[in-house]
Amino acid sequence: MSTKPRGMDGVNGWRELSARTIFLHQAIADHLGLNITDHKCLDIVLTHGPMTAGRLAEDSALTTGAITGVVDRLEKKGFVRRVADPHDRRKTMIEAVPESLAEIEQIFARLAQKTAEITARYSEVERAAIDDFAHRGATMIDAFVRELRSKSS
Amino acid sequence: MSTKPRGMDGVNGWRELSARTIFLHQAIADHLGLNITDHKCLDIVLTHGPMTAGRLAEDSALTTGAITGVVDRLEKKGFVRRVADPHDRRKTMIEAVPESLAEIEQIFARLAQKTAEITARYSEVERAAIDDFAHRGATMIDAFVRELRSKSS
DNA sequence: GAAATATATCTTAGATACTAAGAATTATAC
DNA sequence: GTATAATTCTTAGTATCTAAGATATATTTC
Numbered sequence: 436m437s438t439k440p441r442g443m444d445g446v447n448g449w450r451e452l453s454a455r456t457i458f459l460h461q462a463i464a465d466h467l468g469l470n471i472t473d474h475k476c477l478d479i480v481l482t483h484g485p486m487t488a489g490r491l492a493e494d495s496a497l498t499t500g501a502i503t504g505v506v507d508r509l510e511k512k513g514f515v516r517r518v519a520d521p522h523d524r525r526k527t528m529i530e531a532v533p534e535s536l537a538e539i540e541q542i543f544a545r546l547a548q549k550t551a552e553i554t555a556r557y558s559e560v561e562r563a564a565i566d567d568f569a570h571r572g573a574t575m576i577d578a579f580v581r582e583l584r585s586k587s588s
Numbered sequence: 589m590s591t592k593p594r595g596m597d598g599v600n601g602w603r604e605l606s607a608r609t610i611f612l613h614q615a616i617a618d619h620l621g622l623n624i625t626d627h628k629c630l631d632i633v634l635t636h637g638p639m640t641a642g643r644l645a646e647d648s649a650l651t652t653g654a655i656t657g658v659v660d661r662l663e664k665k666g667f668v669r670r671v672a673d674p675h676d677r678r679k680t681m682i683e684a685v686p687e688s689l690a691e692i693e694q695i696f697a698r699l700a701q702k703t704a705e706i707t708a709r710y711s712e713v714e715r716a717a718i719d720d721f722a723h724r725g726a727t728m729i730d731a732f733v734r735e736l737r738s739k740s741s
Numbered sequence: 742g743a744a745a746t747a748t749a750t751c752t753t754a755g756a757t758a759c760t761a762a763g764a765a766t767t768a769t770a771c
Numbered sequence: 772g773t774a775t776a777a778t779t780c781t782t783a784g785t786a787t788c789t790a791a792g793a794t795a796t797a798t799t800t801c
Contacts, residue, residue, distance in 0.1 A: 448718075448719045448720075448721075448722025448723045448725075448726065449703060449722050450696075451722065451723065451726045452722040452723075452725050452726045452729070453606075453609045453612075453613075454631065454635065454726075455725075455726045455729040455730060455733070456606045456609045456610070456729065457609070457610065457613055457628065458729070458733055459606075459729050459732065459733055460606075460610055461649065462732075462733040462736045462737055463736065465736075465737070466736045466737075466739070470757085470758080471624075472758075472759090475610060478607065482607065487778080487779095488778075488779060488780095489777085489778060489779075492779095496614065497759080497760090498759075498760055498761075499778075499779060499780080500759080500760070500761080500762090500779090500780075500781075500782090501758075501759055501760075502779085502780095503779070503780055503781080504757095504758065504759085505758090508758095523767075523768070523777090523778085524766080524767055524768085524778095525766065525767045525768065525777065525778040525779070526767095526777095526778065526779080527778080527779065527780095542736075543603075545732075546732065549728050549732065550602060550725065550728070553721060553724045553725060553728060554721070556720075556724075557717050557721070558717075560713075560714065561713065561714060561717035562717075564710050564711075564714035564715075564717055564718060565601075565717060565718050565721045566601045567601075568601070568706060568707070568710070568718045569601025569602050569604065569605040570601040570604065570605075571706045571709075572601075572605050572608075572703065572706060573601065573604045573605045573607075573608045575702050575703070575706060576605070576608040576609065576611070576612050577608060579612065579615075579698075579699065579702065580608070580611055580612055580615040583615045583616065583618075583619045583695075584615055584618070584619075586619070623786085623787080625787080625788085640749080640750090641749075641750060641751095642748085642749055642750075645750095650788080650789090651788075651789055651790075652749075652750060652751075653750090653751070653752075653753090653788080653789070653790080653791090654787075654788055654789075655750085655751095656750070656751055656752080657786095657787065657788085658787095661787095676748090676749085676796075676797070677749095677795080677796055677797085678748065678749040678750070678795065678796045678797065679748095679749060679750085679796095680749080680750065680751095
């Protein structure tokens with residue numbers, strides 16, 4: 436007997452949603468003309484705000500050498516820029532270029548709108564539960580990822 | 589002024605959760621000794637059940653040439669096997685090797701358990717809303733991804 | 742049923758992006 | 772001021788992707 440399709444076991448819809456999320460990020464990256472790594476790094480910079488190249492390397496789990504390439508490409512396309520840190524000239528701060536973000540913002544705005552259309556179906560209490568679940572889920576995954584990494588061979 | 593951190597705009601927790609999901613998949617892949625592409629493809633095979641190499645190429649948005657490499661590596665590591673389709677000998681069915689999946693199943697079981705711990709906090713009605721949101725969200729993302737791809741340059 | 746066309750996967754060549762190690766620059770400690 | 776540390780970049784080697792075409796099998800047409 437071959438493996439049964441999963442997806443409906445355990446906690447039902449979440450696994451399905453999480454699989455689609457992967458494809459969504461891929462599709463957004465394609466649409467912006469970025470590879471998946473560069474898009475992930477841009478997303479980290481957008482979420483975190485200006486940060487050093489080294490911090491970006493840590494957060495993305497890439498080497499600093501790889502980050503040099505990532506930032507080169509993102510800078511060439513105008514999404515981020517390098518800014519020298521005046522207090523420590525070894526450091527390079529990476530920051531998003533606001534003028535370049537219109538297309539990304541538009542994508543996320545449309546996503547937010549479509550999500551809002553879905554949540555409009557629910558009561559106040561239900562919406563709060565969904566939001567709470569997302570927060571707790573994010574925290575749980577954070578811990579889980581750290582656990583996985585610590586046990587890594 | 590630089591770009592504000594996002595994450596709390598629109599529909600609050602979901603964007604946060606979705607960002608962590610990306611890291612989770614990366615961490616699981618690392619833990620299994622797979623690259624992210626191979627892990628994604630394995631996940632597709634597990635979710636979908638046995639499928640042809642060509643179908644896997646479509647679903648993963650890779651070329652058939654890339655899939656040859658993916659399946660070679662997954663097969664070498666014992667996660668999947670190629671089985672000739674008796675009805676059409678051009679086709680190669682890719683199927684998971686059940687005996688190899690203990691570690692993956694364990695990871696997902698632990699994730700499911702931790703998710704269950706979270707959902708235990710909620711009422712029946714709230715749980716239903718969370719589940720419903722996940723399903724509708726998955727469907728919405730599906731449509732969104734197709735829309736993005738169709739508008740691609 | 743033979744030839745032409747279509748389909749499915751694999752192979753190859755070239756491009757891209759990663760890691761690991763170390764170089765170059767700047768900061769900190771003694 | 773010299774030694775050590777920290778930060779980013781560079782380089783060499785490797786892995787994996789795409790695009791194009793080769794190979795094998797199936798289907799259609801005559």
